[in-house]
Amino acid sequence: MGKLDLDQILKDLDATRALEDLQDIITALRDAFGVDHMVYHWVESSGDQYGCGTYSPEWVEIYKSQNYLRTDPVVQGCYQRFHPVDWKRLDWSSRSARKMHRQAMKYGIGNQGFSIPIRGPNGQFALFTANHNCDDDAWARFTKAHSRDLILIAHYFHRKALEFEPGRQSEQSRALSPREVDAMTLIAMGYSRAQIADSLSISQNTLRVYIESARFKLGALNTTHAVARALSRGLIIV
Amino acid sequence: MGKLDLDQILKDLDATRALEDLQDIITALRDAFGVDHMVYHWVESSGDQYGCGTYSPEWVEIYKSQNYLRTDPVVQGCYQRFHPVDWKRLDWSSRSARKMHRQAMKYGIGNQGFSIPIRGPNGQFALFTANHNCDDDAWARFTKAHSRDLILIAHYFHRKALEFEPGRQSEQSRALSPREVDAMTLIAMGYSRAQIADSLSISQNTLRVYIESARFKLGALNTTHAVARALSRGLIIV
DNA sequence: TTTCACTTCCCCTGAAATAGTGAGGTCTGA
DNA sequence: TCAGACCTCACTATTTCAGGGGAAGTGAAA
Structure with missing residues (x-):
């Protein structure tokens, strides 16, 4: 050597x-x-x-x-x-x-x-x-x-x-908004929509909009996919 | 200095x-x-x-x-x-x-x-x-x-x-079986149950058993939670 | 040899997620 | 000041998933 x-x-x-x-x-x-x-x-x-x-x-x-x-x-x-x-x-x-x-x-x-x-x-x-x-x-x-x-x-x-x-x-996606991060984080932690809406003090409808816009930003096919992407890109931490 | x-x-x-x-x-x-x-x-x-x-x-x-x-x-x-x-x-x-x-x-x-x-x-x-x-x-x-x-x-x-x-x-869980890893990986990649069952050549019922047993092993509250845990523990890579 | 984990399949029902659209408000940067 | 992004909520419809059962064959390990 x-x-x-x-x-x-x-x-x-x-x-x-x-x-x-x-x-x-x-x-x-x-x-x-x-x-x-x-x-x-x-x-x-x-x-x-x-x-x-x-x-x-x-x-x-x-x-x-x-x-x-x-x-x-x-x-x-x-x-x-x-x-x-x-x-x-x-x-x-x-x-x-x-x-x-x-x-x-x-x-x-x-x-x-x-x-x-x-x-x-x-x-x-x-x-x-x-x-x-x-x-x-x-x-x-x-x-x-x-x-x-x-x-x-x-x-x-x-x-x-x-x-x-x-x-x-270039695969990096747009950052999630604070509310989107909250929503995705709580989903990744296993809570149901009802619990999350309650915990964020918003309606389930509103919650759904966050999830969908996060899914859109992440280019994900469904919610679970969006959580997986957010996690592996380090956008949320569970 | x-x-x-x-x-x-x-x-x-x-x-x-x-x-x-x-x-x-x-x-x-x-x-x-x-x-x-x-x-x-x-x-x-x-x-x-x-x-x-x-x-x-x-x-x-x-x-x-x-x-x-x-x-x-x-x-x-x-x-x-x-x-x-x-x-x-x-x-x-x-x-x-x-x-x-x-x-x-x-x-x-x-x-x-x-x-x-x-x-x-x-x-x-x-x-x-x-x-x-x-x-x-x-x-x-x-x-x-x-x-x-x-x-x-x-x-x-x-x-x-x-x-x-x-x-x-301290968060350690049992390892997933190969089939469970397959199932969880494909779920994390955003495929639907139907697509995954098709791609693994098993019935959707069987697929569900894998998902549930993975969920049980990971101590997860639902499928998305299980995916999040599997990802953060490095059990699957998406 | 027997137990145990893994793999595969089936039934069911109620709960949850998805999709599309519309419509207010606030806040901030150019 | 004004566009654009963000946050909030509502409606309805369809599709998919979750969770509760049960059953049976394989292969490996104890």
Whole structure:
């Protein structure tokens, strides 16, 4: 493992001007950190994904086609946590998780992993992962030595991905009005229309108008969809 | 400005064992960075807020009582951005924003600010801000020199605040079965029961059983509530 | 082997959500 | 000052959902 120059890495990232270049950057990062794999993976609503990294194309294809995103303990675990996660600390006990893990090993994925959850506006969620094949002690030393660098790199990496994805940003919807936020929040908390109207001291008719205008603003097909969108875009917090 | 020891700062943060100690830490951070103010501010859904920092208690009181949270360009701006924000880049044109700014100056808030948005699971949103009174050049030098350190410190600071927040972590529920995940995901995507039943190739009756068992597992009051819980617990991704 | 979770299906009724339209008022920014 | 966004309420009609039952086959785990 060569000497790491964090400044240079972040400077290179900053200077990147095209989405395609991120693939070269991440390959260089893998080499700089001396690990088997390094992957950036942006998980988007509606199953859309952007990723780049050094996993073999075959494995990426399988991951997608098997819809492993839904059961991957790394994704699940990082989605619920704030700080980086060592794969060992995740729950691999479910059948589907073990099956995926076995299959991954066949495609050259190492037994050790360290993933950094990244969150942006409107519920953006991405993962930055270092993967390697080594024993626990060596991996503990690696993560201890580099977790801070990796957090920063993940941060800058996502910033760049954000920059290159104009379409994603445009998905942001108009902000909800205060009353709409109230209504959607209470719906998400499980209250019935009657309870909410009562609690907001408005009629159920009025309440319905808020819900419908929120649904319209969010481009949602129905109320539940609107709640889901408002939640994942961070417009309401339950 | 004394020599900054990032390692020591993060180690101290890591070693913190009580919420109250964060106030001392942030005061020490202000001194270490040699700025006028440093503030951490966790914005919660129901208007609940936790904050600590070196702003004068009077200003904090006014900020809360005037409900400036809703109009503060710093909050608004950071909520829509991913990378740290220099206050100069924000839109201070609205009357309420200028009024707030004038008032803030009277309470010792400096003209320069640098705020880092922090996001956690469940739409958590917090701000970490450095504030100072100086000219633009000096501030540009400061942010250039310290933005990376501040990002990391903000990250570790929020992690600690998270740790001390009792409500969140304790909410754990049984995992959903694959079929339940399918059903809940499709509901969250806005499809109707008929479409979902069709798409999963099951009867609507069967679909309903999945929804109800998911609702039961999540301890939800109704379907929308169940979707909201599944989303905020990261059990489904839409 | 037996229990347990998961999957699949069926009946029913009353409650809730959706859709369309109209019509006042306030408040704020250009 | 004036348009536009927001908040408030009303009417009626149709469609969909929720919640209450019950039943039965599979596969895995204890």
